Amino acid sequence: MDDKTRAHGNPARTVSGFDRRSFMAGAAGAAVLPLTARAAGPAGDTIRSAQDPSLPVSVTLRVNGETRSLDIDGRTTVLDALREHLGLTGSKKGCDHGQCGACTVLIDGRRVLSCLTLALVAEGQEITTIEGLAQDGKLHPMQRAFIDQDAFQCGYCTPGQIMSAVACVNEGHAGNDDDIREYMSGNICRCAAYPNIVAAVKQAAPDIKKG
Amino acid sequence: MRSFSYQRATDPSAAVQALAAAATNNSPLTEAESQPLAGGTTLIDLMKLDVMRPRTVVDINPLAAQWSAIDLSSDYLRLGAMARMSDVADNPDVQRHYPVIADALKLAASPQIRNMATLGGNVLQRTRCSYFRDVSYDACNKRNPGSGCAAMEGFNRTHAVLGTSDQCIASYPGDFAQALIALNASVEVTGKSGTRNLPFEQLHKPPGRSPQIETTLAPGELISGFLIQGHWPRSVYLKVRDRQSYEFALASAAVALDVQDGFVRDARVALGGVATVPWRAREVEILLKDQKFDDTLARRVAEAAFAAATPRKHNAFKIKLGQRVVARALHQAATMEV
Numbered sequence: 001m002d003d004k005t006r007a008h009g010n011p012a013r014t015v016s017g018f019d020r021r022s023f024m025a026g027a028a029g030a031a032v033l034p035l036t037a038r039a040a041g042p043a044g045d046t047i048r049s050a051q052d053p054s055l056p057v058s059v060t061l062r063v064n065g066e067t068r069s070l071d072i073d074g075r076t077t078v079l080d081a082l083r084e085h086l087g088l089t090g091s092k093k094g095c096d097h098g099q100c101g102a103c104t105v106l107i108d109g110r111r112v113l114s115c116l117t118l119a120l121v122a123e124g125q126e127i128t129t130i131e132g133l134a135q136d137g138k139l140h141p142m143q144r145a146f147i148d149q150d151a152f153q154c155g156y157c158t159p160g161q162i163m164s165a166v167a168c169v170n171e172g173h174a175g176n177d178d179d180i181r182e183y184m185s186g187n188i189c190r191c192a193a194y195p196n197i198v199a200a201v202k203q204a205a206p207d208i209k210k211g
Numbered sequence: 212m213r214s215f216s217y218q219r220a221t222d223p224s225a226a227v228q229a230l231a232a233a234a235t236n237n238s239p240l241t242e243a244e245s246q247p248l249a250g251g252t253t254l255i256d257l258m259k260l261d262v263m264r265p266r267t268v269v270d271i272n273p274l275a276a277q278w279s280a281i282d283l284s285s286d287y288l289r290l291g292a293m294a295r296m297s298d299v300a301d302n303p304d305v306q307r308h309y310p311v312i313a314d315a316l317k318l319a320a321s322p323q324i325r326n327m328a329t330l331g332g333n334v335l336q337r338t339r340c341s342y343f344r345d346v347s348y349d350a351c352n353k354r355n356p357g358s359g360c361a362a363m364e365g366f367n368r369t370h371a372v373l374g375t376s377d378q379c380i381a382s383y384p385g386d387f388a389q390a391l392i393a394l395n396a397s398v399e400v401t402g403k404s405g406t407r408n409l410p411f412e413q414l415h416k417p418p419g420r421s422p423q424i425e426t427t428l429a430p431g432e433l434i435s436g437f438l439i440q441g442h443w444p445r446s447v448y449l450k451v452r453d454r455q456s457y458e459f460a461l462a463s464a465a466v467a468l469d470v471q472d473g474f475v476r477d478a479r480v481a482l483g484g485v486a487t488v489p490w491r492a493r494e495v496e497i498l499l500k501d502q503k504f505d506d507t508l509a510r511r512v513a514e515a516a517f518a519a520a521t522p523r524k525h526n527a528f529k530i531k532l533g534q535r536v537v538a539r540a541l542h543q544a545a546t547m548e549v
Contacts, residue, residue: 052216053214053215053216053217054214057217073214074214074215074216074217075212075214075215077255096259097256097259097260098252098255098256098323098324101321101323104323110297110326111322111323111326112323112326112327113252113323113324113327116250116251116252116255116256116327117251117255117327118217118248118251118255118270120217120219120270121219121248121251121270121272164322164323167322168322171301171322173322181456182456183322184322185321185322185456185457186320186321186322186323186324186457187321
């Protein structure tokens with residue numbers, strides 16, 4: 001960015017059609033080498049093998065109702081597959097060790113930590129991310145509630161909080177404030193918006209149960 | 212993370228064969244070059260930290276189809292090893308007949324982790340000793356046998372006071388295992404030559420002179436289930452920690468009692484957060500047997516649980532804390548409505 005666009009702040013995005021996210025994604029993409037080889041696919045009825053760890057493996061993920069095929073390093077987590085390969089940057093990388101909850105997604109309807117889940121392990125399962133919550137341009141009740149209740153400040157933990165909150169309600173663990181606090185304890189908020197998060201879960205719970 | 216060969220096993224015999232075939236030496240299961248992957252909440256974490264370095268990872272999640280049942284009968288409970296912690300914690304039969312199991316699971320980790328982690332993986336989770344988890348410390352006998360123990364003279368507030376050795380004072384971090392000890396559970400293990408059962412309290416090995424050997428499992432063996440005889444409605448799990456939720460125990464107690472007419476007919480007590488392995492407090496059990504229960508007795512027997520404690524600089528508080536946790540857990544179990 002030159003001095004002129006920086007001085008104008010946000011307008012640069014609309015003026016040039018350029019934003020930070022597409023720049024970062026483009027730069028990352030350019031560093032990816034062409035795939036030259038693939039490991040073998042399913043090798044038998046009872047075992048799926050990728051014997052040579054230096055080769056990419058083919059994996060097919062179901063993300064927000066779509067089927068996405070990827071050639072990836074076998075070490076790739078669901079979180080990295082979403083963010084680095086599928087451009088779904090809503091799920092956030094906080095600690096990358098399963099401690100903060102920022103990467104929370106639903107797999108087959110259950111909230112899990114995408115940073116500790118290998119993409120290979122999630123093959124064929126239904127992954128739902130924050131990008132998959134809104135339907136027909138209408139926010140999910142939990143998204144609406146987080147806005148209404150001002151349940152965030154910086155917003156970094158928010159996608160994980162919302163995914164966790166949706167599951168919390170669906171599990172039947174949002175019956176009272178104590179339960180909400182206990183069952184939302186796997187999502188850390190450095191801005192400490194906790195009281196507002198509890199309020200948001202309470203607001204959205206009846207709408208979700210109705211829906 | 213170092214690269215590894217990924218395999219996915221869709222039935223138990225394939226899993227056992229894959230693990231055994233990839234085992235290139237006789238290193239104990241927790242250090243083996245081939246590792247089973249279930250929930251991944253320990254393994255992937257420790258692989259990212261470079262603490263665990265398997266060359267082969269065998270994804271055993273498809274085994275959930277055979278190994279995740281929760282079977283309650285009139286005289287036993289069988290839990291499949293691939294059952295997820297949250298499913299067992301939320302099971303009404305388990306909550307009603309084995310509150311110590313439901314509470315130990317519910318108070319462990321976070322909802323997301325409980326959704327992922329299996330019972331079998333949970334009892335095998337590795338210590339949270341910060342010197343074990345941080346490879347920038349050379350001295351860790353568990354990670355690097357013979358290198359010493361940085362925790363002995365280091366920050367050892369969270370470390371063990373029971374079952375320690377001069378080689379290792381890392382505490383066992385789990386909760387569910389204490390419930391299994393208190394219920395005299397047995398564990399079913401599946402290997403190349405079939406299944407075997409052993410008392411759960413014989414699964415973990417105290418550090419002794421070989422802290423890197425944490426269990427009696429042989430390479431290629433998998434935990435397939437847990438069996439608990441009888442129903443134990445009068446049972447509790449009490450966990451004390453630095454935060455109210457989502458934290459490991461500083462001291463915890465799993466208690467199961469059979470009380471008739473105010474007298475203790477049978478008592479089972481296990482301790483967590485204070486010991487190197489899931490710890491059975493036999494002294495307490497013996498002192499309680501056939502005694503008329505009251506809180507004075509509870510306090511007296513609780514002291515006996517820590518008679519052999521070996522505190523270090525920062526963790527001596529665990530003795531008094533642990534005694535109070537035992538006494539309170541006994542009180543709760545003895546007075547609960549069943």
